[in-house]
Amino acid sequence: MTTPSERAAQGKAARKHASRSSHGRWIPSSQRPDALHILEAEAADRLPGLAPIRYGRMMASPFAFLRGAASVMAADLGAQKHTGLTVQLCGDAHLLNFGVYASPERTLLFDVNDFDETLPGPFEWDVKRLAASVTVAALQNGSAKAKAHRAALVAVESYRTNMRRLAGLGELAVWYERIAIDDDVLPLIRRGGRARFAHGVARARRRTSLQALGKLTETDASGTRRFIEDPPLLERVTDVDRVTLGKIFSDYRSSLAEERRVLLDRYRYVDAARKVVGVGSVGTRCFVLLLEGRDATDPLLLQIKEAGPSALEPYLTPSAYAHQGRRVVSGQRLTQAASDIFLGWMTGPQERHFYWRQLRDMKGSAEVETMSPATLRDYARLCGRALARAHARSGDRIAIAAYLGATDVFDRAVADFALAYAGQNADDYAALGAAIAAGTVTAAPDA
Template sequence: MTTPSERAERGRAARKRVPRSSHGRWIPSSQRPDPLGVLERQSVDRVPELVPIRYGRMAVSPFAFLRGAAAVMAADLAAQRHTGLTVQLCGDAHLLNFGVYASPERALLFDVNDFDETLPGPFEWDVKRLAASIAVAALQNGTTKAKAHRAAQVSAEGYRTAMRRLAGLGELEVWYERISADDVSGLVRGASDRKRLESRLARARRRTSLQAFGKLTEKDETGRHIVEDPPLLERVTDVDRVTIGKIFSDYRSSLSEERRTLLDRFHYVDAARKVVGVGSVGTRCFILLLEGRDDGDPLFLQIKEAGPSVLEEYLTPSAFSHQGRRVVCGQRLTQAASDIFLGWMTGPEQRHFYWRQLRDMKGSAEVETMSPAVLRQYARLCGWALARAHARSGDRIAIAAYLGSSDVFDRGIADFALRYAGQNADDYAALSAGIAAGVVTAAPGV
């Protein structure tokens, strides 16, 4: 077993391979893949009629484009030298993939909350995607390049200082580390900003299966069912009981024994296909309405298709052959606490899926309305949360030693973020031009 000092030396040795200041470089390679080509390859296995919705949502803004272009950025990150300091990556650590949700104990936590692309890889890839998203959001909000650079630097600083603190803690202390809603409130300065935050937290606490039940269902002479909103929400009416039984059996086997017992107290009522997110549009996603003791005891579960991570082309393939299991195990390893109904199964056509609750006090920030000062505070919080997530799976002592006590790494990441924001703007312009020329079919406003 290596000692803490040996682990720290491993981190410092990585500086020779990849100096901290070198993270600031971004010059696209002459062999850089065409970003629209990357997106088109992703679309091949998606629901064809939903793909234009994806492009329509990505075309809304540079930040929306970045959200949907995880595969584009994965190729760009892979073209750079990396530290070799491996963690369980989120794989898509942009600003809106952080947020609040309920722990099994019903505490409101702040954490990374999207793991579709999770895979072991170099820690700095997540840090760079987070910082780039901050720079893109800041510039889109009308701030100066200097302030956008500062916000991105603050996120890296938050990551570095949190990782250095975690490096000094014991294993159980790190595992039990979490960021509560109270911690989030404590970071906000100013009465108006605090009031706005408290309003959003209160709204998140109301986002439960019971709230979804009231908004998404109705009861008529045939019984309770999900209300359709085509093409975003369409009922699945051709699923027979045999198929439902097999799906539930496969999913049930991925849960722990006590959670199987809980699930068995609910029965199937209705299902619908649902369009979600930006980058995920076109993948197969469904919601299931289940009923417990009576009509007033609902449970909504979301079933989302899981394909290979966008990172897998450039890193060691996942240890899990089932992509749904890859997502679930990555989430359980990374989050401070995870949804009790998180599980996986294989569906029709041997497609892989993972399950979770549709709404469990989930909430995210309104990035587009943030002032530069609030964005910096939020950037620091996200950096802190990302370090906590990485510390559970990676060598936090080696990473902390690599980062060091100075701001060299922070400034390098901020330089990269601002430069990559420019690249993202060019890629966004290419999508907009493709749509205008009729090369790309987009459905705006859906």
Template structure:
């Protein structure tokens, strides 16, 4: 068995391969792929009628572009030297991929909450993605470059100090570590604290019962069905309903036995295709309305297509060739607690999907309206959550030793984030120019 001191020595040895100051560099290579070519390549296997909507959502702001351009940043990070200190990456750790949700015990937790791109990989890729998103958000909200740099520095410092704290804890202590709603409220100050308390209260109301009122109505016979709202929400055909029914049993088999018993107490009512997110627009996504003891006892599940991770071509082969299982396994390993209905299956045309509840007290921040102080508080919280997630799946002692007690790593990554925000601004402008020239089609207004 490797001792703690040997693990720490491994982390310090990684400094020779990749000095911490090296993380501060961002110089686009001469053969850097065209970001629009990457986005177009990602669109080839998506629903063609929704691709213009994806571009429209990405064109809203530099931060929206960053959200949708995980593949672009993956290509940039994949071309750089890395530490070799591996964790289960979120793969897309921008600010809005953190948020609150309910644990199975109905406690409101704050954590990473998106795993479409998850893969084992070097820890610093997630940290750089988080820091870049902080900087882009700060600049977009009107902060000058020094303040945007400071916000990213706070996020990375929080990651480093929490990783060092976790490195000193026992294995079970780390596994049980979590961030509750009360922890969130303690780090936010003044009027922002009252606004946050209101948002947390709103998240607690975001349940299947609330979604039932928002997404469904009764027909003349009194039967409930999902309301059409194309192109964002479209009821499926009878043929699709039969297909969804056939694949339901495959999903059921991916759940633990006691959860299959619970699921069997619900019956199918209706289904619809749903548009979600920014980067995910165009992937196949459905919602299923199920009913328990009566029509006031709903369960609404989301079925989302799982394609190959944007990181895959830059990392060793995944242990899970089924992409839905890759997402589910990464989420279960990384989150402090996961949705009890999280599962996977293979659908028509051998496409891979994963399932979860559509709403289970889920909530996210309004990053675009945050004051500089609130953004720094939120960045600090995200850095803490990311450290906790990485500590579960990677060698926290080696990573903590690599990071060290000084702020060398923090400042380097903050420097990178500021430089990369400039690159993101250029890429965003290129998308806008392509839309204006008609070489890229965007669908405004939705």
């Protein structure tokens, strides 16, 4: 086992492969793949009738486009030199993939909360994705380029300083590190944004299965709860036979810890529906299940989401897990401070891979597109801290901290990259708009 000083030396040696200042460059090569071709290729294995909804949502704003274009940025990052300092990447670490959720002890935590693209890879890819999203959001909110650059700088500085702090802690201290909303977050949000953030936290506390029951379901003539149809966004599944349903439950149940199987067995199946979610995930097969526990006032809503290969996989070592649902679940369990007790996976019809989680468990995200410049900087700082905590659990925090160093060389380089990449994102966003206007791409408005 290497010593801390040896690990730090390995981190500094990585500067020879990719200097800290080299991260500031973004010049697309003449061989850069067309962004729309990447998006169309990604949609090939998705439900074709939902592609217009995805494009409609991506056209809502440049930030919405960035959210849906993880595969585009993955190709761009894959073409750059990297440090080789590996962590379990979130894979899509934009601002809205951080947020609030409840731990099993019902404490509200702030953390990374989306792992569809998770895969081991160079730590800086997540940092660059985060910084780019900060810059795009700041520019969209009306900030000048200098202020947008400053916001990205704050996020990266927070990542670096927290990684250096975590490098000095013991293994268990790092593993137990968490960001609690009441103790760690609210006191740090300056007065101008605290009320808005507190309102969002209060809203997250109300987002439970019981609240969703009233919003997504109704009681039919027989007194049975059913999902309210809202095609194509929510459509009941009526052709699932008991044999198929039994196998699905059995496979999913086997991925849970033994004590959680006991808990799951106390619920009975009531109804199921296909649901369109997110921006980048639109077109993947996604379902919601309504289960009932003690009685009709004791619901459990589970989301079953299709998991394909990570968007990062063409540019990195393939996942150690052949099952893509297990890839997502394992990545989430490794990097989150605490994870959903119903997180699991299974293989569905046509050998497609899925993962399961609770649909609503006090989950919430910030309204980034309405933040003031000061509040956005506070939020960017918080996301940088959360990302450092996640990476410190899965990677060599001592090596990464040594690579980053005590100065702001890396911070400024990544902020420079983020500002340049915001321009690339704007060009790609405009190209999608032009394709829609020309009729070569179909988008559903207001979807």
